[in-house]
Amino acid sequence: MRNVRMVVSYDGTHYNGFQTQPSGNTIQDVIEAGIKSLTGEDLRINGSGRTDAGVHAKGQVFNFLTESRIPVDRWALALNTRLPEDIVALRADEVSHDFHARFSAKKKTYRYSIDTNKFPDLFTRHHRFHHHAPLNVSAMREGLAALVGEHDFTSFASTQSTQLSHVRTIYEASIEESEGGLDIFVTGNGFLYNMVRIIAGTAIWIGEGKLEASDVSGIIQAKDRTKAGPTAMPHGLMLWHVEYPE
Amino acid sequence: MRNVRMVVSYDGTHYNGFQTQPSGNTIQDVIEAGIKSLTGEDLRINGSGRTDAGVHAKGQVFNFLTESRIPVDRWALALNTRLPEDIVALRADEVSHDFHARFSAKKKTYRYSIDTNKFPDLFTRHHRFHHHAPLNVSAMREGLAALVGEHDFTSFASTQSTQLSHVRTIYEASIEESEGGLDIFVTGNGFLYNMVRIIAGTAIWIGEGKLEASDVSGIIQAKDRTKAGPTAMPHGLMLWHVEYPE
Numbered sequence: 001m002r003n004v005r006m007v008v009s010y011d012g013t014h015y016n017g018f019q020t021q022p023s024g025n026t027i028q029d030v031i032e033a034g035i036k037s038l039t040g041e042d043l044r045i046n047g048s049g050r051t052d053a054g055v056h057a058k059g060q061v062f063n064f065l066t067e068s069r070i071p072v073d074r075w076a077l078a079l080n081t082r083l084p085e086d087i088v089a090l091r092a093d094e095v096s097h098d099f100h101a102r103f104s105a106k107k108k109t110y111r112y113s114i115d116t117n118k119f120p121d122l123f124t125r126h127h128r129f130h131h132h133a134p135l136n137v138s139a140m141r142e143g144l145a146a147l148v149g150e151h152d153f154t155s156f157a158s159t160q161s162t163q164l165s166h167v168r169t170i171y172e173a174s175i176e177e178s179e180g181g182l183d184i185f186v187t188g189n190g191f192l193y194n195m196v197r198i199i200a201g202t203a204i205w206i207g208e209g210k211l212e213a214s215d216v217s218g219i220i221q222a223k224d225r226t227k228a229g230p231t232a233m234p235h236g237l238m239l240w241h242v243e244y245p246e
Numbered sequence: 247m248r249n250v251r252m253v254v255s256y257d258g259t260h261y262n263g264f265q266t267q268p269s270g271n272t273i274q275d276v277i278e279a280g281i282k283s284l285t286g287e288d289l290r291i292n293g294s295g296r297t298d299a300g301v302h303a304k305g306q307v308f309n310f311l312t313e314s315r316i317p318v319d320r321w322a323l324a325l326n327t328r329l330p331e332d333i334v335a336l337r338a339d340e341v342s343h344d345f346h347a348r349f350s351a352k353k354k355t356y357r358y359s360i361d362t363n364k365f366p367d368l369f370t371r372h373h374r375f376h377h378h379a380p381l382n383v384s385a386m387r388e389g390l391a392a393l394v395g396e397h398d399f400t401s402f403a404s405t406q407s408t409q410l411s412h413v414r415t416i417y418e419a420s421i422e423e424s425e426g427g428l429d430i431f432v433t434g435n436g437f438l439y440n441m442v443r444i445i446a447g448t449a450i451w452i453g454e455g456k457l458e459a460s461d462v463s464g465i466i467q468a469k470d471r472t473k474a475g476p477t478a479m480p481h482g483l484m485l486w487h488v489e490y491p492e
Contacts, residue, residue: 011368080365088365119326119334122257127369
């Protein structure tokens, strides 16, 4: 029995999110079906975490225990022959039996991408949120900086969150500007349900002047979802990278 | 009656090309229907040229004569309310009555985009051709350079071409490299049916070593389609820019 870790990218446009759920059509279902058609094994994969319907991944990570003798460096190529064109395995390695994609994760980085062109750039429309009105990027940066640290992020979690604790640590929250767009990157030790989308929605409100950067500390302290900005559209969000201890 | 020129971008994935044809589902049909729903006019637009099924445009240009009093600087915004999400009008201006998007065009630039990552970048898969095997980019550049000038491009035209003359001028043919990809840009005074895709296919064969850069002059001289490389897949191609006299 080997414990295989894989990195996978997906275009979440047509899926009900990563994690298996009763309504079906999830990334996890498709990957598990792919593995079954490859090895005959009816196994479950452990994802590093769920992503919402419509959210994408550049580097989602999962692991699974397999009896298969497929050499680990052939796994990505082999699995890709069984995956649809909007899910692609990027690499695989063998890890020790105590590795679990979710519990072993140290840091996660998400990107929220905004197309600021007057009219949308069609070729990125499925993974960038189009927002033409001018955004005050330096105010957005200042607001994001106020999130860094260990806080109770109740104000930035869906009221449907079932987590016992809403305390999380954000290590970095920054913006990269490019021609016709900007990318918000947020790195933390874990994220609550809808947390990055609410951070993005709040940053956009700050950029629009509907909130001030200096409001962010008070929003955190309020522990009240209604104080933060809206939940930004899912299609702008991408799970960028999951970091594990060496 | 005003002559309006518009620049439009489209994702050609789901269309049978730009120009109206019996089988329907063309970009032109959709734009003309959009104009009709806006002004009530049953008019024909003049495109700068056709693009094949599956080919995209960043800056296709068309013109049309209209009685509408919509101010020209409102046309793009207005038309976009009547267009699907994979076609977007970018700008409009009023031009003199002797302007015709096809006959007045001075130069056209196409881009052919190649994803060279081991596994495809999902987020560009509809507008880049995935080709992982190593490509000799300097040989490709040398081969493309040999196309520059005025030549009979019969070897680089579909045998279905109905043009009387196959003489065209290529002003520039170059490659831009980026991380995980390369873009071939070709600028000319006009292109024959499938010409840019055959140029791209030939450049890829040179990159793979199936042809030599020094073969290109002979291929041109042969005036024989079978001497050039294959017709590259349409989805990597994008009409980039159409230039008109000031």
